[in-house]
Every structure is written in structure tokens, then in C-alpha cells.
Amino acid sequence: xxxxxNAPRSAPVVEPGVTMRSLSEEVSxxxxxxxxxxxxxxxxxxxxxxxxxxxVAVTNLFVTGIGIWGVNIPVAWGLAIAxxxxxxxxxxxxxxxxxxxxxxxSPWRSATNRIAETMLLSAAACAGIMPILHLGRPGLxxxxxPYSTVMGVWPQxxxxxxxxxxxxxCYILMSIMYYYVGLVPDVATVRDLAQTRSKxxxxxVLAMGWRGSARHWRKHKTVYAIMSAIxxxxxxxxxxxxxxxxxxxxTPGWHSTQFPPYFFFGAVISGTALxxxxxxxxxxxxxxxDVITDYHLNAxxxxxxxxxxxxxxxxxxxxxxxxxGSSAADKTEFxxxxxxxxxxxxxxxxxxxxxxxxxxxxxAIRRSKAALFLICAGIIVGMWLERYIIVVSSxxxxxxxxxxxxxxxxxxxxxxxxxxxxxxxxxxxTLLRIVPIVAMSEVREIIDKGxxx
Amino acid sequence: MxxxxxxxxxxxxxxxQPMVEAARQLHALGVEAVEAYxxxxxxxxxxxxxxxxxxxxxxxxxxxxxxxAFCGYFIQYWDEWINYPLNVGGRPYNSWPxxxxxxxxxxxxxxxxxGFFGLWFACRLPRLYDPRLEAxxxxxxxxxxxxxxxxxxxxxxxxxxIRRVFEQHGAEQIVEVAA
Numbered sequence: 288x289x290x291x292x293n294a295p296r297s298a299p300v301v302e303p304g305v306t307m308r309s310l311s312e313e314v315s316x317x318x319x320x321x322x323x324x325x326x327x328x329x330x331x332x333x334x335x336x337x338x339x340x341x342x343v344a345v346t347n348l349f350v351t352g353i354g355i356w357g358v359n360i361p362v363a364w365g366l367a368i369a370x371x372x373x374x375x376x377x378x379x380x381x382x383x384x385x386x387x388x389x390x391x392x393s394p395w396r397s398a399t400n401r402i403a404e405t406m407l408l409s410a411a412a413c414a415g416i417m418p419i420l421h422l423g424r425p426g427l428x429x430x431x432x433p434y435s436t437v438m439g440v441w442p443q444x445x446x447x448x449x450x451x452x453x454x455x456x457c458y459i460l461m462s463i464m465y466y467y468v469g470l471v472p473d474v475a476t477v478r479d480l481a482q483t484r485s486k487x488x489x490x491x492v493l494a495m496g497w498r499g500s501a502r503h504w505r506k507h508k509t510v511y512a513i514m515s516a517i518x519x520x521x522x523x524x525x526x527x528x529x530x531x532x533x534x535x536x537x538t539p540g541w542h543s544t545q546f547p548p549y550f551f552f553g554a555v556i557s558g559t560a561l562x563x564x565x566x567x568x569x570x571x572x573x574x575x576x577d578v579i580t581d582y583h584l585n586a587x588x589x590x591x592x593x594x595x596x597x598x599x600x601x602x603x604x605x606x607x608x609x610x611x612g613s614s615a616a617d618k619t620e621f622x623x624x625x626x627x628x629x630x631x632x633x634x635x636x637x638x639x640x641x642x643x644x645x646x647x648x649x650x651a652i653r654r655s656k657a658a659l660f661l662i663c664a665g666i667i668v669g670m671w672l673e674r675y676i677i678v679v680s681s682x683x684x685x686x687x688x689x690x691x692x693x694x695x696x697x698x699x700x701x702x703x704x705x706x707x708x709x710x711x712x713x714x715x716x717t718l719l720r721i722v723p724i725v726a727m728s729e730v731r732e733i734i735d736k737g738x739x740x
Numbered sequence: 741m742x743x744x745x746x747x748x749x750x751x752x753x754x755x756x757q758p759m760v761e762a763a764r765q766l767h768a769l770g771v772e773a774v775e776a777y778x779x780x781x782x783x784x785x786x787x788x789x790x791x792x793x794x795x796x797x798x799x800x801x802x803x804x805x806x807x808x809a810f811c812g813y814f815i816q817y818w819d820e821w822i823n824y825p826l827n828v829g830g831r832p833y834n835s836w837p838x839x840x841x842x843x844x845x846x847x848x849x850x851x852x853x854x855g856f857f858g859l860w861f862a863c864r865l866p867r868l869y870d871p872r873l874e875a876x877x878x879x880x881x882x883x884x885x886x887x888x889x890x891x892x893x894x895x896x897x898x899x900x901x902i903r904r905v906f907e908q909h910g911a912e913q914i915v916e917v918a919a
Binding site: 439445478498517518731 | 884
């Protein structure tokens with residue numbers, strides 16, 4: 288099945304005026320121009336400013352210790368864990384858009400997958416630092432590796448926390464390989480269009496001498512397809528294991544049957560929502576309206592809607608357990624979740640993740656970039672609230688009333704959040720200047736088939 | 741064969757369809773050593789021109805998966821039963837249900853890594869300099885041109901005939917390159 292055969296008749300995947308030449312020059316030109324546009328400097332400047340916040344916050348954390356945060360017994364997991372889940376969900380969404388829809392050969396995937404994958408790598412880095420910051424003794428994180436220490440101590444591998452470490456490590460390594468395999472043919476295009484010596488050498492080395500011979504393409508296609516088919520279940524397993532990090536305990540509300548799919552649904556909606564936001568911004572900033580058309584955003588918006596409906600099901604199930612079951616602890620915790628300490632966050636997430644995204648049923652809303660952007664930004668906030676509730680609500684109403692407490696994030700908690708956004712944006716803006724942001728070789732397939740022979 | 745250095749013939753096409761047609765005709769004439777350089781994978785070229793031998797890469801990835809499954813499981817088994825036996829809630833030392841998760845992730849990692857390194861090995865990359873592809877016409881194969889290259893001395897078909905096939909199918913440019 289070819290991409291062109293799957294292309295819809297209703298809307299153009301690529302505007303008719305785009306040729307293979309104009310596409311290549313347009314996308315490569317962003318990397319080959321000596322000076323980035325003004326919006327890039329503005330965005331990058333903000334990103335680096337926030338990154339400095341992270342550096343200060345982490346330095347203080349390492350020097351002073353975890354007491355600078357609001358976490359304490361009983362709420363010993365705070366924003367760092369909530370944000371770990373949040374970031375890894377955003378990363379997973381990038382893989383879902385890229386890998387799952389490569390397997391289905393969806394034509395809208397070709398112009399947006401590079402944005403999704405770039406987002407995924409940037410978000411995975413933010414996710415990766417969170418558990419380490421949270422450790423309290425971050426210098427000892429390498430004890431998770433099963434390697435022969437002089438102390439003869441080995442990790443306890445029956446714990447979901449260890450599974451999660453393996454998952455995250457494998458996921459990041461696999462994502463980098465998947466990214467690079469998809470990137471090589473496009474980097475070769477940039478190399479052949481480069482004018483200056485330094486760019487020729489840089490992209491030449493990165494492209495490794497890719498010349499697009501039919502023999503190579505066939506192998507590339509085979510491996511890339513299998514990789515996509517592996518990445519899709521991989522990302523489901525990663526996020527399920529993140530859910531098991533919680534569900535492995537006996538805390539009320541952390542339901543071991545419900546959590547793995549619940550977390551995955553959250554990844555679908557939040558990751559796709561961030562892809563939509565970045566796609567709208569990149570499309571505007573790089574004037575890629577003729578390659579990333581309304582068709583792409585319409586498809587992505589529908590995916591967000593699907594995620595919202597799936598997540599609605601998970602929220603229903605989340606409520607159904609305590610209401611139907613007979614566990615007093617579950618009932619108490621759930622009552623506090625929706626009417627008590629986290630009530631505002633709870634109803635906020637219901638509104639932002641479930642109610643407002645239902646507007647996407649209307650085609651007019653899906654067509655409006657501003658509405659789409661705002662709805663997706665709301666989802667990102669709503670998903671952050673959801674992670675916050677999962678972590679805090681269950682811990683603050685544990686089984687024993689003598690073990691109840693509350694959690695208020697301190698300014699240092701918030702600065703880690705702000706700083707991790709800075710790390711994400713710094714990586715994304717940097718990659719925006721280095722990698723071709725549209726998978727040109729895949730879009731060419733759609734363009735060439737559109738021409739009469 | 742003409743005198744002097746053996747020359748290969750290269751035709752540059754603006755679209756994939758005529759390139760595939762030209763390659764098909766050359767194939768019918770008995771010219772076997774035809775290679776295409778294209779800006780995207782042209783499936784029709786492989787299907788019609790070359791008797792495609794299935795690639796070994798899927799099997800290499802499957803082998804990687806098997807090795808990963810074994811390594812991923814074994815390190816946990818060895819750790820928890822042989823090396824550092826730890827009683828966790830009375831579970832058996834070889835708690836295979838708990839070990840499957842780690843083993844699964846390592847399985848997938850090894851499969852992808854086998855594909856990643858296997859791909860570059862099978863393509864003989866990195867190869868930063870290839871004298872056979874030095875001619876400028878190949879540079880546009882990564883942008884918007886479909887380039888067919890017939891190796892020198894690959895068949896008894898004279899170069900003029902190859903040129904004529906290229907011309908018939910509307911090649912924009914026909915050049916002769918060394919080797």
C-alpha cells in the first residue's frame with residue numbers, strides 16, 4: 288500500500304503548487320540560512336531563560352536536599368513524579384503519532400512525524416531527569432543498573448520502579464535510533480543543497496553517505512516499517528509500566544487493572560495535543576502551510592478527540608470502582624478527590640480534558656487554528672492536573688486516618704516545572720535549527736504520484 | 741565496448757514513471773546492472789526491474805529480538821537466583837511473571853538495535869566518499885530527480901543503444917561517467 292493510494296479525495300494532503308524541488312528547498316532552507324528568523328530567537332531566548340531557572344533549582348536541590356520541596360510524609364511524591372508522568376506521556380504521544388500511523392500508512396503522518404519525534408526526544412529528556420531529581424540522593428541513581436559493584440549489591444528487579452527504569456532507558460535509546468533511521472535520507476537532501484563548507488561537512492557526516500539508491504531504499508523501508516511496528520507496542524508498554532509504578536502499591540485509588548490503559552489513554556490525548564500545538568507553531572513560523580495543510584490538523588484534532596473520549600471512559604471507570612466497591616478507604620479517598628483537597632484540580636481536569644475537547648466534534652472548531660491551539664493547551668494543563676491528582680490525592684488519604692496529610696508545592700517545586708519546560712523548549716528549538724522538520728522523502732512520494740507521468 | 745576507459749551511462753528523469761519504464765526496457769534488452777537513485781523509495785522499480793531477493797534484515801531483527809529476550813531474562817534470573825538471592829514477600833527467586841517486563845523491553849531494544857546497525861551494515865554505510873557517484877547529476881537524486889545508472893561493461897548492449905532508450909523515455913540529461 289502506498290501513501291498516495293491512501294490519500295483522501297476531500298482535501299489536499301499537499302497543496303498542488305508544491306513540487307519536490309520547492310519542498311526540498313523550503314525545508315532545507317530553514318537549516319541552511321545563516322540567520323534564524325526573529326521568532327526563533329524570541330522563543331529560544333525564553334527557553335534558555337527558563338532553562339537557567341532549572342539549573343538554579345537543580346543546583347539548590349542538589350546542595351540543600353529535597354527538603355526545599357513541599358513533599359513530606361504522607362505525600363512523599365510531589366510534583367517531580369507528577370511531572371515525570373506528564374512528560375513521559377507527552378513523549379509517548381509523539382511515538383504514537385509517528386510509529387502507529389506509519390504502520391497504518393496514514394498520509395497525514397508524513398508531514399507531521401518529524402515534529403512529533405523531535406518533540407518526543409525533547410520531552411523524554413525532561414521525563415528522564417525527574418525521577419533522578421526526586422531520588423533525594425541523585426548521585427546514586429546508577430545503582431539501578433544491574434552491574435557488579437564492589438559492594439555486591441544488586442537491584443531488586445521485581446519492582447515496577449525497576450521495570451520503569453528499564454522501560455525508560457530502552458525507550459529513549461530506541462527512539463533515538465528510530466529518529467535517526469527516518470532522518471538519514473532527509474539529511475542527505477540538506478547535504479546536497481548545502482552551499483557552505485561547514486554545513487556540507489556537518490550534514491555529510493550526519494547523512495553517512497546516503498545516496499538514495501534503490502537497493503538502500505528497499506532495506507531502509509523494510510527496517511523502518513518493522514521498527515515502527517515495534518515502537519507502537521513499545522510505547523504502550525512504557526506507559527503501562529509507568530501506571531504500574533503507582534498500581535504496584537496498595538494505596539487507595541491506584542488501581543492495578545485500571546491504571547495501565549488509563550495512563551496510555553492519557554498519553555494519546557496529551558501527546559497528540561502537544562503535537563498539534565507544535566505543528567501549528569512550526570507551520571506558522573516556517574510558513575509550511577502548503578505542506579502541513581488543514582487536512583493534517585483536522586486528522587490530528589480527530590485523534591485528540593478520540594483520546595478525549597478514551598480518557599472519559601477511564602475517568603468513568605476511576606469513579607465506578609470506589610462507588611461500586613465496598614472499600615471504605617477507596618470511598619474516602621475518592622470523596623476527597625472530587626469534593627475535598629483536590630476538588631478544584633479534579634473538576635478542572637474534567638473540564639479541560641473531557642468537556643471542552645468535545646467541541647472538536649464541530650468541523651468549524653477543527654478548522655480554526657486558534658480554537659484548536661487553545662483546546663490543546665487546555666488539555667496539556669488538564670493532563671498536568673490529572674497527574675497531580677493521581678500522585679497527591681491518593682497519598683493524602685491513605686488507609687489510616689492517622690496517616691492523612693496535605694501537600695503544598697513550594698516555589699522550588701514550581702521552578703522545577705518551569706525549568707523542565709525550559710529544557711524541553713531549548714532542545715526543541717535547537718533541533719528545529721539542525722534537523723529537517725518535515726520528512727521530505729515521504730512527502731515527495733505523495734507529490735510525485737500527484738503528477739502525470 | 742568502445743576504446744579507452746569504460747564508461748557507465750547515466751540518465752536523469754524528472755519523474756519516477758518514465759524512469760521505471762526505461763529501466764524495464766533496459767532489463768528486457770538484457771542490461772542487468774541498472775541501479776536507480778531516487779528521492780523517495782520507488783516501489784515499482786524494485787518490483788518490475790530486479791528479481792527481488794527477500795532481505796535478510798527482518799531475520800536479523802528477529803535474531804536480535806531472541807538474543808534480547810535471552811539476555812533480558814537471564815540477567816534478572818542470574819541476579820535474583822544465583823548472584824544475589826533476595827526473598828521479597830516470599831516470592832520465588834525465579835519470579836518469571838515479574839521478570840517478563842524487563843525481558844520484554846530488552847527484547848524490543850535488541851530487535852531495533854539489530855535493525856539499526858544491520859541496516860547500515862547491509863547498505864555499507866557510512867561511506868562518505870564513493871567515486872562512482874562523484875558526477876554532479878547524482879546530487880539531484882536526493883532532491884527531485886530520478887537517476888538511472890547503467891554500469892560499464894555490465895552487458896554487451898552498446899552504450900548508444902542505452903542512450904537511445906533513455907532518450908525515448910524523455911531523459912532530461914544523459915551523461916557518461918567513469919566506471
